[in-house]
Amino acid sequence: MRLCHHLGYDPLGFKIAPGACCMKIVRIAAYGLELPFKEGSYRCRNRTEPGQTSTMVEITTDEGLTGWGEVAPLGAFYSEAFAGGVRAGLHVLAPELLGEDPREIHKLVHAMDGAMFGQMDAKTPIDIALWDLFSQAAGLPLAEALGGRCGAEVMLYRSISQDSPDVMEATARRHIDEGYQRLQVKVGDDPRTDAERLEQVAALAGPDVVLYCDANGAWTSQDALRFLDATRGIDYILEQPCASHEENLRVRRVSTKPMVLDESCDSLEALVRIHNDGAADGVTIKISRFGGITRARRVRDLAVDFGMMVTVECVGGAEIISAAIAHMSLSTPEERRAHTVDFHNWVTVSNAGGFPPVANGRMRAPEVPGLGVTPHRDRFGGPLMVFEHDA
Numbered sequence: 001m002r003l004c005h006h007l008g009y010d011p012l013g014f015k016i017a018p019g020a021c022c023m024k025i026v027r028i029a030a031y032g033l034e035l036p037f038k039e040g041s042y043r044c045r046n047r048t049e050p051g052q053t054s055t056m057v058e059i060t061t062d063e064g065l066t067g068w069g070e071v072a073p074l075g076a077f078y079s080e081a082f083a084g085g086v087r088a089g090l091h092v093l094a095p096e097l098l099g100e101d102p103r104e105i106h107k108l109v110h111a112m113d114g115a116m117f118g119q120m121d122a123k124t125p126i127d128i129a130l131w132d133l134f135s136q137a138a139g140l141p142l143a144e145a146l147g148g149r150c151g152a153e154v155m156l157y158r159s160i161s162q163d164s165p166d167v168m169e170a171t172a173r174r175h176i177d178e179g180y181q182r183l184q185v186k187v188g189d190d191p192r193t194d195a196e197r198l199e200q201v202a203a204l205a206g207p208d209v210v211l212y213c214d215a216n217g218a219w220t221s222q223d224a225l226r227f228l229d230a231t232r233g234i235d236y237i238l239e240q241p242c243a244s245h246e247e248n249l250r251v252r253r254v255s256t257k258p259m260v261l262d263e264s265c266d267s268l269e270a271l272v273r274i275h276n277d278g279a280a281d282g283v284t285i286k287i288s289r290f291g292g293i294t295r296a297r298r299v300r301d302l303a304v305d306f307g308m309m310v311t312v313e314c315v316g317g318a319e320i321i322s323a324a325i326a327h328m329s330l331s332t333p334e335e336r337r338a339h340t341v342d343f344h345n346w347v348t349v350s351n352a353g354g355f356p357p358v359a360n361g362r363m364r365a366p367e368v369p370g371l372g373v374t375p376h377r378d379r380f381g382g383p384l385m386v387f388e389h390d391a
């Protein structure tokens, strides 16, 4: 039996299982994969992308366990992140973790913060892989390792990419036929055109479908107020109308619609400000905006304590990130959980097996230890980079 280098001995005389102590990271590799959108392209904030570029990180321990994480930014326009930046960041971050115990996640997150200021997207696939390893080592599915599975399923929304009202109506019809009961209409364009888009989708959707109108911060407050005025008779939730906190507050003060903030919720401090100013009824927590599960969980838990509705999701990707999203969403109390997203069903390429099929617009999470998915490593080609520990 190996003894833990932290304890040096088993102080209470309990029998420590072999391998329970002194797990060590011996290898970190990253892989790239292009993920084209099933619908051909995706348009929001008045820009179109044909797909996403995924970066997947594999962390291997001396015990032979492997943990995986993924981040797939939406082009370079949606957030500070882009795939090239993520990959450059991994060259700085990965060497900091070699030889360390992957279960000491907070210590390793601190080490990554010390090595690199900000750059949360680059830290994200590493942090997720650490949680995958931690929960595997604990013998628990990630949802249980995060505190427990609240219910068996999480509701899903489908985003309706910006297009003509007729095309958006057709997209909405397809998603409703597939069983989705929550639709996010992408707005943020000319408010009169956006109002037509919403009217057409709302007429089709009926009362059983919950509608969100997401401008991704692309409107001025004037645009948002015109949209609100033109759509007074429609039941929907307004999401991130403007970019700045002050603009959103101007809209919030006169709006009767529930408000969700997404891009504005980019730090613990931002969440506290949103709460203190009464700026939103809910927040969207994108895992990669917080550098992974460690910080996203902290912000999620505080938002729940603040009484907000919470959506945990990310910016894109396939089964690996969908698994992380599903586990985090299911560890969120049901009465505060809004919905989430099945990104792997948005793209034509699969990066892992073992993810439970989505049915009736609801997603489950694997019930085996860790993330619970098996990456299709043989489809990824050679690694983009490999870092190995010199024993």
Ligand SMILES: [Mg+2]
Residues within 6 Å of the ligand: 214, 216, 239, 240, 262, 263, 284
């Ligand atoms: Mg959003």
